[in-house]
Amino acid sequence: MAAPRTTRPRRAPDPRRAALQQRLRQQTRRALIGDGPAVGVDIGGTKVAAGVVDGDGRVVAQLRRDTPTKSPQAVEDTIAEVVEELASQHEIVSVGIGAAGFVDAERATVLFAPHLAWRNEPLREAVERRVRARLGRRVGRRTVVENDANAAAWGEYRFGAGRGEARLVCVTMGTGIGGAIVNSGRVQRGRYGLAGEFGHMIVVPGGHRCECGNRGCWEQYASGNALVREAREMARAQSPVAHALLELAQGDPEAITGPLVTEAARAGDPAAIELFEEVGRWLGIGIANLAAALDPGTVVIGGGVSDADELLLGPAREAYRRTLTGRGFRPELRIVRAQLGPAAGLVGAADLSRGWG
C-alpha cells in the first residue's frame, strides 16, 4: 500500500491578516510622519495650485501658477518650483500631488492624463529628483501622487461636507466629472488605482463623443462642458429664449462660459435655469446608478458647476428619486454641496501624503 501523501496543501492567504498588516503599516507611517504642515499640489489643465496645509486642514500658505503647455517636463519643473518655494519657508513633513489623470496603485506614476501630456510618467520620482536638485535635500519623509478627484474627496471627508460619513461618494463637476469613493476612512482605489472614474460610465450609447474615445459618457451630459455646449447651441440657434445669455456674452455665443450661465441663472433667467435643470437631471440619473452599484450614505457634489448650488442640486435630487431602483422601499442618500471649494484638491492631497486614506 502506498504511503499517504504528507505534503500539506498550500494555504490560501488570509485576507483578514493582510488587511490587518496593511492597517498596521499605515498607522506606523502616520506616526512617523506626524501631523505637521504638508505641501499639497493640485494640477489642473490650466492652473497649478499649491499650498501648505496644517493638521486641521487649514491652508496656511498658497501659490498659483499657470500650467505650462503640453511638455510634461515643464509641468514637473513648475511643481518642483512651487514645492521648493513653500518648503523653504515651512518645515514640511510630506508632499502630496493631485493630478487630473489615471494614477497607478503605487501612487507614483501617472498612467494617462486626458488633459495633460503625461503617458506612463513616473511623476513622483521626477518631482523628488527636481526638488532635491533645487534645494540640495529632500522635502519631507514622503511624496505621493494622487488622482485629483480622490484628493478632493479626501479633503471633503476629513474637513468638509463628508465628515463622519462611513460610505461616501464624491462627484466633482468641472470641465468633466471626477469621481471618488471613501469607505470606512479609506479611499477605494480599486485593484489598479483606477476606481471612481464615474464620468466615463456610458449613459447614452452612441451619444456625444468624449475625449476618452467613447461616446455617451456621463460627463458629456453632467459637467461644465455639457452646460456650456448646450448654452452655446441654444444661443447659436438664435433662439429668443437665449436673449439674456447672449446679451451677457456681448452677442458672441462662443463667449458663453460656465460662470456666465451660473450668473444668468442666479439672476432668474429662465433659459439658464433650464440649462441647469437639464444638467441636474443627468446628475441625478447618474447618482441613482451609483446608488445601485455602491449604496453610499452621502454624495458630495463639488467643482465649479456646483457653484450654482440649489439650481443644480434641486433638479438632481428630483431626478435621483425618480430613477432610483427600489424607490419607496429603501432609504435615500443625501446629496450635498462640497464645502472646501477649489482648495479641496490640495488640502486632500496634502493630508493623504501624511499616511491617511
Ligand SMILES: [Zn+2]
Ligand atoms: Zn468618456
